[in-house]
Amino acid sequence: MGTTQLEAVQEPKYWHLKTVLGEALDSEFAVGEVLPNERDLAARFGVARATLRQALEQLELEGRLQRRRGVGTTVAPPRRGIHVGPAERHWPGQGPDDWRAIGCVEAAAPAAVARLLGDEAGDDLVHTIHRVRTSERQPVATDILYVPRSSVPGLSDALSPAEHPHAVLAELHRLDLEGEDRTVELGSARAEDAKQLERLPGAPVLIVTTRYVSAGRVTAVSAATYRADTCRLTFGDSGAVEIDTDQTRQAS
Amino acid sequence: MGTTQLEAVQEPKYWHLKTVLGEALDSEFAVGEVLPNERDLAARFGVARATLRQALEQLELEGRLQRRRGVGTTVAPPRRGIHVGPAERHWPGQGPDDWRAIGCVEAAAPAAVARLLGDEAGDDLVHTIHRVRTSERQPVATDILYVPRSSVPGLSDALSPAEHPHAVLAELHRLDLEGEDRTVELGSARAEDAKQLERLPGAPVLIVTTRYVSAGRVTAVSAATYRADTCRLTFGDSGAVEIDTDQTRQAS
DNA sequence: GAGTGGTCTAGACCACACC
DNA sequence: GTGTGGTCTAGACCACTCC
Secondary structure: OOOOOOOOOOOOHHHHHHHHHHHHHHHHOOOOOEOOOHHHHHHHHOOOHHHHHHHHHHHHHOOOEEEEOOOEEEEOOOOEEEEOOOOOOOOOOOOOOOEEEEEEEEEEOOHHHHHHOOOOOOOOEEEEEEEEEEEOOEEEEEEEEEEEHHHOOOOOOOOOOOOHHHHHHHHHHOOOOOEEEEEEEEEEOOHHHHHHOOOOOOOEEEEEEEEEEEOOEEEEEEEEEEEOOOEEEEEOOOOOOOOOOOOOOOOO | OOOOOOOOOOOOHHHHHHHHHHHHHHHHOOOOOEOOOHHHHHHHHOOOHHHHHHHHHHHHHOOOEEEEOOOEEEEOOOOEEEEOOOOOOOOOOOOOOOEEEEEEEEEEOOHHHHHHOOOOOOOOEEEEEEEEEEEOOEEEEEEEEEEEHHHOOOOOOOOOOOOHHHHHHHHHHOOOOOEEEEEEEEEEOOHHHHHHOOOOOOOEEEEEEEEEEEOOEEEEEEEEEEEOOOEEEEEOOOOOOOOOOOOOOOOO
16 A cells, blocks of 8 residues: 555554644744644644544643633733742731732531541531632632631621621631641532633642641641632742742653 | 424533533442443434544543553542642652653754753753653653753763763752742643553643742753543642642532 | 553534624 | 634544453
8 A cells, every 4th residue: 555654653642643733732833932833733734523622622721822712712922820838828818918808707517527627427517619710811720718717716796798808817817827837639629610711611620738836736628729720820939049930841 | 393402502512411420430440440342332322432432532631531452441549639839849759759751862952942951052062851650650741841051060971871860860860940830731641651551642632831940040940641531630739738639529 | 351541533612702 | 804723523444451
């Protein structure tokens, strides 16, 4: 047959495509530029659209592309460094913060949170503050902050919904923050989170769980959901050297 | 027109499927149990196999399923907490560590790493140590540790390949570690990493970049690649309270 | 060998943004 | 409207594991 099988690649097509496209992005496209649509790209590379999409999905996962339904596929800017960890420790809402409280209710904590708070029975009431974090006018994270009533005993009753979250935070800030610990794991955005992060449900997110310790016990717990496509979480600790804002590309 | 459109769901099928399957996992399956194969499951739910696979992919991304070609789909155990951050600071290879060095070469650092090291030109030679981290006999991470020659001037020449990595680490440990900072972001496993992590290329990973600061300058840089499906990274700082090993399920 | 998940195809229709 | 990406189908074949 006339087809000289030049490359008997064992590599999947979508993987090879991803590499080729990735190189093209580096050399031929500027940030924000719009790529040809999926049908054209697929035809150009001689593959089915589904296969091309596999490659695009990978590149989007790595934060190199951004896809929006009805609009198109654009070249994403390097990921933003979003500070998360303790440079100097501070309570949520304290210090230079770009969180905005958008709601607050008192309710029983979900079982997993109750466990983190050391509440075995899981029937204590906790203040549940919903917040959104923005960076450069883009939403980058949502979180739920759980503060047991017992952590802020001085709180007055009968607060208006508008005052409530700030009153809880203000009470927190009176306490002495002894320590905090965190976990980071991969998850997928729930419908509500996705909406606020301007993504589709199921989008990859980094889930950051923080426990705030005061007076030898867990005083508050936060469960934050960061957009994994646009965010690079930073955990500063040495102020000695400036953090490079550039993306650390994986390279062998 | 006999079809009574009971649920005019606007929810995608795969999303609904994921929810249903997720609930089934909680209530009807034990960890390690094998699910029916994809063709059977798809038939049972009356969807195409590709649609079912979308749901399984989501569940795998969330660490609830494990799929192995030729074997089947099993219910994954809760994610392991893997300690990463500074409880007490220590150099790589120091302290209770489950890293194993598997190779070491001297070479010019990739551009992104050179930048992190403060080497603008990018032509300095660095010791490049390749390591693998295991937890409970399972590989959980690979990393590359970059140590500029200038950071370990006392190192003797002409080391055997077996001695080399340990000699570099030993020299590092003589220095005074002043601080470290980290970034965490989502990535996909390169072919080499995937192999050592016993995953397929492209599998989701958490990329942890650490800069070690000593004497006011960046002395070493590590780029680690953690399996995102099985690992929950922990950043301990308050030894006050034990970390719960249980998985924090997302819950509204 | 039989059975599994992984890749790929060539279509179709839908939801959404923009004009 | 038109054009985009998102969902879904019903097949096919491949690579791998295990017997």
